[in-house]
Amino acid sequence: MENVEIIIDGVRKVVPKRITILKVAQELKIEIPTLCYHPAIEPYGACRLCTVEIEKNNRKMFVTSCNYPIENEIKIETNNENVIKIRKLILELLIAKVGYKGKVKEIAEKYNVEPRFGVGDDDCILCGLCVNVCKEIIGVNAISFSSRGINRDVSPPFGKEAVDCIGCGACAFLCPIGTIKIEDLNEKRIITKINANLELEKCKICGKYFVPKKFIEYIKNKIGNVELDVFLICDECKGENYIKRLASFSLTGGKNE
Amino acid sequence: MKKLEVDKILEKNGWKKNKIVGILQDIQDVYYYLPEDVLIYISEKLNIPLSQIYSISTFYKAFSLKPKGKYRIKICLGTACHVRGGYIISEFLKNKLKILPGETTKDELFSFETVNCLGACAIGPIVVINEKYYGQMDVEKTEKLINKLK
């Protein structure tokens, strides 16, 4: 693989061509804040919080580090005054939109950000993590962005119900501001914001409702005729089973009951 | 929904996923909006996630998910028409029809929307009703036109 030499925060470094600035920084334990980045998902460049300053052919410019592939020798400043100014502005705008929530709050506090444009109460920063994990990783495409401009939002088709959702919960897991929540009520799973409503299946051992029927169906379709019983045992029972099994194979000389 | 009609549109576009915007345009030409059941049908036929079709349908201003009226009024609010009074006409219509741009009257007779420059600035302000252009419009003329249609 071809390499390039860069200078990042004053340190000379040889890196493989086309690696992103963010990845290099992370390897060097340089902290760059991100809101819309996840290592398993294609960089989306929505939040702009990972902005850094680069110098290329004697020209300085700001780029988002998560989706900037290093092509040639550049100088990178990840944390200078200008960069911090930009990040603060972005955080001020995010707070004007959604207020102090989740990761936005966390990062805003780190940067000592005052609410210059007010404190909003929207429920989405449009980071796209939920939409993109559903598309790229799960492959279901249950939700998408809708409209544009100030009306842009994340929503299920026709703003109604996420009919294709299998209830895996990856979106809820990734949402940086905690908007998407999973609520299991007996035999039903509701996922807020994306409006999913799913029937749950019981655990084969303890009888507790725990996994969406559609999720099991989806896996069945993906992997074919595999014994699926293991998917029908809840995590707690799996854990208990495992411990019991370990106990019976105990190497400690049979001290267990 | 008339399946045959939709199938014809899909056929014309070669049943191709990447023709989706064109397909939606053709659907909109026939129904004047994008009916939900048609979008679901297309999603199944072309194997495009419904969420993506919904995303496209709400992204472009030219598409509407709400049914349009029998008379579809467009008012140009491009710069030239705006400064010559297009805005006053649109305010007038809001009051007269008691709907906002993008909406349809309860009796399904009228819907109206604002557009940005129709490319005929010289005869602005322009009002378009069902593809027919009316130039040099003002509130009075618009009112007459509407009353005639009622």
Ligand code: SF4
């Ligand atoms: S709902 Fe959450 S994960 Fe989805 S785009 Fe909005 S902030 Fe991001």
Ligand code: FES
């Ligand atoms: S993390 Fe790079 S733009 Fe959001």
Ligand code: FES
């Ligand atoms: S501004 Fe109305 S036609 Fe150009």
